[in-house]
Amino acid sequence: xxxxxxxxxxRSHGHLVLRRARRLLGNxxxxxxxxxxxxxxxxxxxxxxxxxxxPTTWLYAATTxxxxxxxxxxxxxxxxxxxxxxxxASGGGPSPESTSILRDLLARVPxxxxxxxxxxxxxxMTHAEIAAVVGCSxxxxxxLIERLHAALRAVESPP
Amino acid sequence: MIPRSRPESCLSDFALDRLLGGELGADxxxxxxxxxxxxxxxxxxxxxxxxERDAFAREGPALEARAHRVVRRLRPWIAGGIGLLxxxxxxxxxxxxxxxxxxxxxxxxxxxxxWRLGFYVSHAGAVxxxxxGERVEPGDALRFTYSATEARYVAVLSVDGxxxxxxxxxxxxxxxxxxxxAEVALPLSTVLDDTLGEETIYxxxxxxxFDVEAVRRSLERAPDRAPSLPGCxxxxxxxxxxxxxxx
Numbered sequence: 001x002x003x004x005x006x007x008x009x010x011r012s013h014g015h016l017v018l019r020r021a022r023r024l025l026g027n028x029x030x031x032x033x034x035x036x037x038x039x040x041x042x043x044x045x046x047x048x049x050x051x052x053x054x055p056t057t058w059l060y061a062a063t064t065x066x067x068x069x070x071x072x073x074x075x076x077x078x079x080x081x082x083x084x085x086x087x088x089a090s091g092g093g094p095s096p097e098s099t100s101i102l103r104d105l106l107a108r109v110p111x112x113x114x115x116x117x118x119x120x121x122x123x124x125m126t127h128a129e130i131a132a133v134v135g136c137s138x139x140x141x142x143x144l145i146e147r148l149h150a151a152l153r154a155v156e157s158p159p
Numbered sequence: 160m161i162p163r164s165r166p167e168s169c170l171s172d173f174a175l176d177r178l179l180g181g182e183l184g185a186d187x188x189x190x191x192x193x194x195x196x197x198x199x200x201x202x203x204x205x206x207x208x209x210x211e212r213d214a215f216a217r218e219g220p221a222l223e224a225r226a227h228r229v230v231r232r233l234r235p236w237i238a239g240g241i242g243l244l245x246x247x248x249x250x251x252x253x254x255x256x257x258x259x260x261x262x263x264x265x266x267x268x269x270x271x272x273x274w275r276l277g278f279y280v281s282h283a284g285a286v287x288x289x290x291x292g293e294r295v296e297p298g299d300a301l302r303f304t305y306s307a308t309e310a311r312y313v314a315v316l317s318v319d320g321x322x323x324x325x326x327x328x329x330x331x332x333x334x335x336x337x338x339x340x341a342e343v344a345l346p347l348s349t350v351l352d353d354t355l356g357e358e359t360i361y362x363x364x365x366x367x368x369f370d371v372e373a374v375r376r377s378l379e380r381a382p383d384r385a386p387s388l389p390g391c392x393x394x395x396x397x398x399x400x401x402x403x404x405x406x
Contacts (some may be wrong), residue, residue, distance in 0.1 A: 040222070058181075
């Protein structure tokens with residue numbers, strides 16, 4: 001995949017990365033950063049896109065990981081900045097009506113299950129679709145969703 | 160928890176995105192199109208996604224081939240660095256790290272080269288992101304960052320208001336090889352001295368080792384000429400160092 005092909009992919013598929021990042025992060029500015037990061041990462045390492053005939057599958061996974069990394073980086077930097085917190089990147093930060101699905105999930109389920117929770121609850125994908133994006137069997141997806149439900153039950157009904 | 164609202168028979172956005180991208184197999188596509196013919200909900204959603212796709216293709220932001228910002232490494236701070244006094248600056252510890260945010264797009268930058276210099280200013284205990292034309296004061300500390308799409312030998316040099324050339328990074332010796340990354344903080348900070356006026360900072364990123372002191376000497380001889388080295392990119396920032404305002 002050369003740079004021109006990635007540029008074409010950006011034009012034809014960038015919208016879905018932006019849409020999902022906006023939804024997961026609840027913030028347009030952050031979503032644009034993730035959009036940029038996903039595609040510049042691909043420019044840096046085109047081999048990531050192993051199956052050129054199925055870019056949407058790769059982009060779904062890359063967007064989910066990009067959003068998770070974005071939140072992790074923000075948390076780390078906020079902690080390290082400590083007594084000198086930076087002002088928000090844009091005036092006012094996220095709008096009041098926007099909510100971060102990802103933040104909500106991170107508060108409720110173990111981190112390794114967050115991508116599965118995103119695909120299952122936010123994207124409402126089928127088991128087969130999740131298996132394609134995650135790169136595992138449908139049976140394994142079923143097991144992960146069972147674990148996810150158990151984790152959510154534990155949070156919602158603590159002993 | 161987020162409720163799942165999609166009826167089991169309906170198509171997910173993933174399926175619709177793949178349909179729009181022409182990525183479904185023949186059987187899958189046939190089933191999807193059959194469903195769309197009978198399901199107003201899914202057809203409406205397909206139209207929405209199609210409109211979004213077309214709008215993005217027409218008006219979406221440009222994909223800028225600059226260093227990406229996913230990876231942010233925090234280098235170990237150099238312990239006991241205080242007192243490395245240079246002609247124009249002193250290197251000290253810096254406890255802050257770059258804040259998050261979109262780097263500003265100041266005027267004088269080398270975009271598209273895969274090499275970019277950035278900096279943060281620590282003033283009176285507060286850290287802010289710096290940009291070209293930034294007003295700084297004697298005693299402010301600068302922390303430099305670089306973004307590079309490939310490994311570079313890195314140096315940061317300065318020509319101050321008195322036309323004196325200094326090396327800010329590395330503290331001594333040859334340029335150090337730095338790994339690719341985005342907004343990677345260099346491990347030393349610079350405390351500004353009391354020479355006021357316009358100060359020009361040059362971030363030099365080379366694919367091969369180079370003689371930093373030779374670059375400094377060339378700046379000393381021709382302070383208004385940016386360094387030019389084969390196989391190197393130079394990112395330039397201009398700061399304005401002003402005296403402290405009276406209390």
